[in-house]
Amino acid sequence: xxxxxNTANTASTANExxxxxxxxxxxxxxxxGEPGSWGARLRDAAVERxxxxxxxxxxxxxxxAPFQLVxxxxxxxxxxxxxxxxxxxxxxxxxxxxQISLGHGAFFAVGAYAAALMLDRWDVPYLLTLPVxxxxxxxxxxxxxxxxxxxxxxxxxxxxxxxxxFLVPLLKRFESVTGGSMGLTLTKPAPPAWTGLAxxxxxxxxxxxxxxxxFLLARNxxxxxxxxxxxxVRDNExxxxVMGVRLPFYKTLAFAWSAMFAGAAGCVxxxxxxxxxxDSFPVTLSITLLAGIVVGGLGSLxxxxxxGLFVMFVPSWSQDINKAAPGVxxxxxIIAVMYVAPTxxxxxxxxxxxxxxxxxxxx
Amino acid sequence: xxxxDDDFLVVEDLHAGYGGARVLHGVSLTVGRGEVCAxxxxxxxxxxxxxxxxxxxxxxxxxVRLGGTGLLGRPPDAVARLGVAHVPEGRGTFLPxxxxxxxxxGAFTRRDRAAVQADLERVHGYFPVLRKxxxxxxxxxxxxxQQMLALGRALMLRPRLLLLxxxxxxxxxxxxxxxxxxxxxxxxxxxxxxxxxxQNAHLALGIARQAHVLETGRIVLSGPAERIRADEQVARxxxxxxx
Numbered sequence: 001x002x003x004x005x006n007t008a009n010t011a012s013t014a015n016e017x018x019x020x021x022x023x024x025x026x027x028x029x030x031x032x033g034e035p036g037s038w039g040a041r042l043r044d045a046a047v048e049r050x051x052x053x054x055x056x057x058x059x060x061x062x063x064x065a066p067f068q069l070v071x072x073x074x075x076x077x078x079x080x081x082x083x084x085x086x087x088x089x090x091x092x093x094x095x096x097x098x099q100i101s102l103g104h105g106a107f108f109a110v111g112a113y114a115a116a117l118m119l120d121r122w123d124v125p126y127l128l129t130l131p132v133x134x135x136x137x138x139x140x141x142x143x144x145x146x147x148x149x150x151x152x153x154x155x156x157x158x159x160x161x162x163x164x165x166f167l168v169p170l171l172k173r174f175e176s177v178t179g180g181s182m183g184l185t186l187t188k189p190a191p192p193a194w195t196g197l198a199x200x201x202x203x204x205x206x207x208x209x210x211x212x213x214x215f216l217l218a219r220n221x222x223x224x225x226x227x228x229x230x231x232x233v234r235d236n237e238x239x240x241x242v243m244g245v246r247l248p249f250y251k252t253l254a255f256a257w258s259a260m261f262a263g264a265a266g267c268v269x270x271x272x273x274x275x276x277x278x279d280s281f282p283v284t285l286s287i288t289l290l291a292g293i294v295v296g297g298l299g300s301l302x303x304x305x306x307x308g309l310f311v312m313f314v315p316s317w318s319q320d321i322n323k324a325a326p327g328v329x330x331x332x333x334i335i336a337v338m339y340v341a342p343t344x345x346x347x348x349x350x351x352x353x354x355x356x357x358x359x360x361x362x363x
Numbered sequence: 364x365x366x367x368d369d370d371f372l373v374v375e376d377l378h379a380g381y382g383g384a385r386v387l388h389g390v391s392l393t394v395g396r397g398e399v400c401a402x403x404x405x406x407x408x409x410x411x412x413x414x415x416x417x418x419x420x421x422x423x424x425x426x427v428r429l430g431g432t433g434l435l436g437r438p439p440d441a442v443a444r445l446g447v448a449h450v451p452e453g454r455g456t457f458l459p460x461x462x463x464x465x466x467x468x469g470a471f472t473r474r475d476r477a478a479v480q481a482d483l484e485r486v487h488g489y490f491p492v493l494r495k496x497x498x499x500x501x502x503x504x505x506x507x508x509q510q511m512l513a514l515g516r517a518l519m520l521r522p523r524l525l526l527l528x529x530x531x532x533x534x535x536x537x538x539x540x541x542x543x544x545x546x547x548x549x550x551x552x553x554x555x556x557x558x559x560x561x562q563n564a565h566l567a568l569g570i571a572r573q574a575h576v577l578e579t580g581r582i583v584l585s586g587p588a589e590r591i592r593a594d595e596q597v598a599r600x601x602x603x604x605x606x
Binding site: 225228229231232235236238239240241242243244245246247 | 418420438439440443444448449451455456457458459460464467468469471472516520
């Protein structure tokens with residue numbers, strides 16, 4: 001009976017069940033009176049609870065980094081966070097709901113322009129531009145979700161791609177609103193005096209706060225009933241429908257959410273760069289984002305961050321390697337990652353972590 | 364005039380098909396509340412299409428009423444919310460999800476958390492093997508276990524009507540017998556109405572009260588299960604086995 005209660009309890013039991021053997025061993029080592037037993041026990045606990053520990057360490061490092069790096073590196077890390085937020089959204093749509101979008105960059109641009117217009121025209125306080133930009137992108141995402149309900153695979157890819165394609169000329173055309181090809185130049189948010197931070201550090205922490213909030217939001221969303229519905233739609237549409245999942249509703253919602261994250265990321269982009277123009281959001285941005293999430297790891301929570309790192313750093317590295325053909329290097333690296341790690345960098349990292357854990361436990 | 368319990372599920376002159384291909388040509392039958400009804404027939408007779416039309420996966424013409432409520436024209440999710448659970452052909456397992464996630468998806472339309480938890484226990488009671496594998500990916504289960512999962516998942520809806528499409532497909536005879544035993548006890552203990560489509564007529568007739576033989580989209584024979592089983596002529600011409 002007690003076993004029943006245990007197994008049926010909650011989702012967290014998988015880790016605890018795995019932890020049992022280690023916990024059983026630890027007292028045995030204690031009894032032998034070894035001086036290192038406390039250390040051994042601590043290590044075992046760390047091995048088993050590596051996930052929260054790794055997250056805490058990552059967050060600590062993220063808070064420490066801007067004080068140790070030169071402003072340009074801080075800026076690069078800020079952009080990694082911006083991409084990670086956009087990729088969180090794309091991951092919801094592609095990795096969790098099983099849809100495809102080659103137009104994610106368009107929602108990124110919508111968020112960026114929405115924030116820029118608010119800052120430029122109406123002097124809206126910049127923190128207020130974030131929810132508004134996210135909301136605007138959400139509504140447009142709903143709009144795109146409607147055709148998505150009727151389209152599958154390649155057809156859906158084509159429709160979403162067309163959105164990314166016509167965005168740039170559209171932005172150039174409505175010059176009176178968007179500033180045309182010249183774009184809009186804005187003042188970046190200034191750090192409040194009490195923080196004592198430099199501008200690049202302040203922007204970094206803003207992006208970090210948005211990224212952490214977006215990460216928590218996505219995680220909670222996926223752990224809920226809604227997350228289960230999205231997974232069901234991804235894995236077997238017909239069966240999901242028979243279970244009572246309303247396909248049109250959840251597909252549309254998946255597009256809207258993914259657009260919302262992209263819009264929020266675009267908004268932070270505007271804060272960080274202080275400039276938007278049509279050429280900041282070419283079709284290749286959408287394709288790069290899709291490549292980023294596939295390389296990072298579809299359907300995993302760390303995928304967006306790893307994808308963000310890839311999208312940010314690999315193009316500049318490849319430029320260092322060969323000035324003539326950064327695109328070739330970028331493409332080759334994508335192929336290489338997909339060959340070595342078909343489930344993306346997140347899958348690779350997960351396998352490595354599992355191996356380290358097993359090795360440590362065996363000792 | 365029959366009692367409402369006698370015609371819990373009423374199908375009247377049901378026509379259905381895919382695009383231009385008509386599969387069902389006017390099927391009529393009734394199933395009483397708490398009964399097991401077997402639909403038999405050779406390949407391509409329209410058995411699966413009949414179930415799909417009942418649950419909304421395929422559009423149909425005619426009438427389908429469950430407890431007086433019309434089902435035709437409703438999408439599958441709406442039919443599910445009316446208490447119809449469908450175990451589709453090929454089981455419809457969500458392979459990358461865990462066994463528990465699969466089971467919880469079965470209760471997707473329900474908001475009563477405590478009762479869902481209780482039903483999870485109930486399903487474990489029927490299928491102890493699932494309890495041991497709750498955190499395992501459903502794709503790693505054997506065919507028999509997956510069929511049990513599909514049946515358990517359907518029970519999580521607390522269905523008023525359970526539709527089973529070829530539960531024996533691809534399973535070892537022993538596993539199939541076990542599965543049918545469980546379907547029988549579910550029907551007896553919970554008074555769930557069951558419509559089961561089967562090629563393995565012998566097993567289906569063993570648990571059914573009424574049976575209908577479908578051929579090229581029409582019902583060619585209906586009657587109590589024992590009588591159909593006893594009719595050697597029927598057995599030879601439609602069911603493909605000798606008694």
